Amino acid sequence: MATPYAVTTRTPASSVAMIFGLILVAVLFAAPAFAGRGTIQDLFFILTMLVLAQFWNLLAGYGGLVSVGQQAFVGLGAYALYGAVILGGIDPVVSILIAGLAALVLAVPTAFFAFRLQGAYFAIGTWVIAEVARLSVAQWRAVGGGTGTSLPRDALREMMLVDWIGEAFDVRASAARDILAYWLALTLAVATIAGIYWLLRTKRGLALAAVRDNTEAARSVGVDAGRMKWVVFLTSAFGTGLAGGMIYLQKARISPDAAFSVTDWTAYVIFIVVIGGIGTIEGPIIGVLVLFLLQSFLADFGTWYLMILGLIGIGVMLFAPRGLWGLISERTGLQLFPVRRRLTGGPLMDKEV
């Protein structure tokens, strides 16, 4: 006998969003054909920050792991890329993968220590580990020690696909490198959002939500809470390392203070997620656009800019604790990436109130 029930996650809005999303991605991929170099660089910034924000959101919003040490993975990933290029002579594009793997390797001992800490202690612990990573890398003479270094010109010139892009768009090599970095960032951003959305729709996503709501009860219904934390932490480290490698491939110059900056790679990222709406995929997308607009308008105000960011952050936490997307979805019921499994069909479902 077939069950009269069915489960659905789709909503009318999500189907429309899916189509618009695909069109948007297609337009973005084609952007180098009609957008100037400045626009491409802005989009690169938005996309890489979006990736960092999505992974921090996965950690904190879904896994309950509030890390203040994501700069460890950005920095180590970036330095691994420089090491691979400078010392190993490996193509910079291939080295991005090495950046992700290096971050993953650092994440294992980090998790081993940090998972013994809870809440605020976990946050501080991850920060301390990031500082240790920064100080250690500053001792690495081959990549410039404390003052940093640049990517060698030869490696940049011989980078794969750059010649082809230069000819196709009729631009100079430096602009072609920006286009390549932009495409890589776009691919990573799309893969990140698709991957996180996929994860949340599997039974592991359910387990993640259960652990977030009540860890003890989750364990009692057979959820391996410890393993979920490991999966989330390692995945985030890998993705953050990839993004770090890309960011410094595009910059072509690195120093320990910049690559391990807690302001650039964690504080801004937390701002993005909190402003946009923690625990949603939509939130970081809105948040990164807000940060970009604020940066563009307030760039001339120096330190006032950071103070205004802080005030906005506090304001949102007080008056819209679920972020801008939280406000929007509360008012309209809109969900672009729905994960809620709704039970439909069956005899008693009509009585629902």
Next chain:
Amino acid sequence: MTVLSLKNVSKSFGSLKVTDDVSFDVPRGEALGIIGPNGAGKSTLFNLVTGNLTPDAGRIEFDGRDVTRMPAMRRCLDGVGRSFQIPQPFEKLTVFENLLVAATHGRAASEAEVLEPCTEVLERTGLLPKSNTAAGALSLLERKRLELARAMATGPKLLLLDEIAGGLTDAECQSLIQTIRDLHSGGVTIIWIEHVLHALTSVVERLLVLDFGRVIGIGEPGSIMESREVKEIYLGIDV
């Protein structure tokens, strides 16, 4: 055949011994009631059986295997299901999703495979109309039913119920008793902590009395309720 066996199990919190040299066996298919005054260590005993706590001494066997140090999540997979005294729903998930987590992880099955058992549990516990409601928005009584439903969804061989009938009206209690009876006659072994004695004695075959962490009596409900120790403990309490 014995499904659960405790041998000289002890647990202390600091200098307070909350479980003191407890030993008893539960045969497969039995319904065992646990009574005792507040603070007697009933919920702690549950937490030791489910693996939410680890004993300081002694040995716990489930299905003939030593599970003394096995984590809660493994024991659930092996067939130990529980409800919490204070309901602990996954508040941001819906009622249906609460069961879905329990069923997919407690049975190590896919979402498609557990759709039928989940809807069956929803029907049996009367929660079907609330399927798509967030668990955080449920009333206390609905939360209690969700506790039972979620434990059922894991497909347990041994079900531990912690004061599931407290705070219910007579009619609600009757329907709950019927659900538990059905489970019991379906072959599930049940251990049930309850202050609502008439509900308990209408289902269980044996009663275990706990006081200051020690077992002071175990046996057929009629004779246990007549024993001097129980009368002393429950003196002044309307039985």
